[in-house]
Amino acid sequence: MNSRFIERLLQQVSGTEAHEISCSECFERLPACVELELADTVDVGTALAPFFQHLGQCGVCRDEYEMLRDFLRSQPEDPPLAPGSPPVSPA
Amino acid sequence: MLVSRRPRPHRESGRAARYTSSRGIPPVGTDTLKPRTNSEWVRELSAGGETQAAALEELRAYLLRAARYALARAHGRLTRASAFDLDQLAQDCAQNALIAILDRLADFRGDSRFTTWAYSFAINMALVAARRESWKKVSLDALLELRGPWGRRIESDTRFGDPERTSRRAEAWRVIQEIMDRDLSERQRQALKVIVADEVPLDELARHWGSTRNAVYKLLHDARRKLKSRLEARGFDPRELLDLFSKPT
Numbered sequence: 001m002n003s004r005f006i007e008r009l010l011q012q013v014s015g016t017e018a019h020e021i022s023c024s025e026c027f028e029r030l031p032a033c034v035e036l037e038l039a040d041t042v043d044v045g046t047a048l049a050p051f052f053q054h055l056g057q058c059g060v061c062r063d064e065y066e067m068l069r070d071f072l073r074s075q076p077e078d079p080p081l082a083p084g085s086p087p088v089s090p091a
Numbered sequence: 092m093l094v095s096r097r098p099r100p101h102r103e104s105g106r107a108a109r110y111t112s113s114r115g116i117p118p119v120g121t122d123t124l125k126p127r128t129n130s131e132w133v134r135e136l137s138a139g140g141e142t143q144a145a146a147l148e149e150l151r152a153y154l155l156r157a158a159r160y161a162l163a164r165a166h167g168r169l170t171r172a173s174a175f176d177l178d179q180l181a182q183d184c185a186q187n188a189l190i191a192i193l194d195r196l197a198d199f200r201g202d203s204r205f206t207t208w209a210y211s212f213a214i215n216m217a218l219v220a221a222r223r224e225s226w227k228k229v230s231l232d233a234l235l236e237l238r239g240p241w242g243r244r245i246e247s248d249t250r251f252g253d254p255e256r257t258s259r260r261a262e263a264w265r266v267i268q269e270i271m272d273r274d275l276s277e278r279q280r281q282a283l284k285v286i287v288a289d290e291v292p293l294d295e296l297a298r299h300w301g302s303t304r305n306a307v308y309k310l311l312h313d314a315r316r317k318l319k320s321r322l323e324a325r326g327f328d329p330r331e332l333l334d335l336f337s338k339p340t
Contacts, residue, residue, distance in 0.1 A: 005288040006264060007336045012287065013322070014329035016315040023293075023304040030211050031203035057315075058308060059286075060222070060293045067214050071160045072207065 015056050026054045026061045034069045124149050132205040136196060147189065153206055154185040154192075157213035165221035180224075184216035191216075222292045231299045234289050235281045256335070263332050270321040279314035282307060 021029075033051050037044045045052055055062040127135065127146075135146035158181040166177060191212050199208055271280055285291040297307045322329055 003260070003336055006267070007333065008287050009267070009283065009318075010329055010333040010336055013315050013319045014333050016312070016319050018316070020308075020312050023308050027211065027215065028198075031207040035203050035207055057312070058293060059290075060218070060304070064211070064215055064218055067161050067164065067218060068207070068211055070164070071157055071210060071214065074160065075156075 012057055015053065017050075017053055019050075020057065021050050021054045023054075023058060023061055026051060026058070027064075030061075030065060030068060034065065034072060037069060038072055124152060127205070129199075129201050129205040133196060133199060136193065150192070150209060151185055151189055153209060154188045154213040155181055157210040158182075158184040158188065158217040161214045161217035162221055165218055165225075180220055181217065184220055185213055188212040188216045219294055222295055223298070226292065226295045229291075231285065231291065231296065234285045234291060259335055263327065263335060266322070266325060266327060267318070270318055274317050274321055275314050279310055279317075282310050283314055286311065 029048070029051050033044065033048050036042060036048065055065055125145075132146065132150075135142050136150065137143070138146075159178070162177045162181050162184070188209070192209055199205065271283070275283070282296065285296055286293055293307050293311075294304050296302075297304050300307070319329055322332070
């Protein structure tokens with residue numbers, strides 16, 4: 001236990017917003033947000049601010065986001081988006 | 092454990108039962124999977140007979156791939172990970188993810204690929220299981236104990252380097268402690284202590300308390316909001332305090 005705890009606490013406190021999405025809302029938005037980041041067509045930090053704000057506060061949701069993103073990156077053989085699938089849009 | 096709901100058998104028990112009975116079939120290789128549109132996935136998973144059985148078997152192959160990836164990565168990264176059968180765990184996670192997906196098929200909005208949506212369930216299951224394995228030998232009751240030296244240790248850690256900075260740090264920490272003691276509930280202090288200081292995963296604390304991830308997150312959010320507003324009311328800017336503690340002395 002050291003001042004690293006205070007630093008982490010203050011990081012979280014200073015990044016606190018009046019309204020934050022829940023872990024369930026984060027999970028619902030996760031697939032579309034990861035695809036948007038991988039598509040690299042929008043500034044996801046701005047377009048998906050509430051989602052990323054939640055990730056900044058919640059280590060387990062952040063882990064799941066990073067794991068899904070890294071997994072998709074590692075799967076170049078994944079079939080492309082099949083015809084008829086709708087375009088991805090910010091959640 | 093999913094974020095909002097625990098996986099449970101599908102309401103149409105025949106569907107899950109049919110799938111469960113096929114677990115002995117060797118898994119389909121992901122290189123031979125049939126590409127499907129989102130609507131084809133939903134339609135075929137909802138259909139009966141051989142069409143549904145084929146879609147279920149192929150979806151399970153996708154889920155198993157994601158679960159294996161997540162468990163292998165988590166196993167290497169989690170310092171407290173015990174030796175456990177990764178492959179068996181991956182099979183279980185894929186199966187639980189499949190049941191959860193069938194249960195929530197109507198919730199799929201189509202704003203991502205179906206497979207990405209499905210992977211999110213497998214990865215959630217795998218990381219929840221990995222965290223459970225990693226923390227199962229740790230006594231959360233002991234960590235939740237707020238009495239003891241943890242506060243004093245932090246205070247002593249502020250005493251080094253530049254005397255003026257040390258003095259400002261000590262004052263800031265005294266105010267933070269005061270707010271935590273006076274304005275936060277015991278439950279909020281416990282949650283902050285174990286999640287921020289001890290780095291216990293939020294879902295592990297939720298499991299220990301018989302609560303949910305959403306409820307523990309809200310508890311922490313309320314605590315953070317209170318800390319922030321009380322600090323500001325006393326003239327402290329949390330970002331300036333962060334600089335005070337994060338920059339080297």
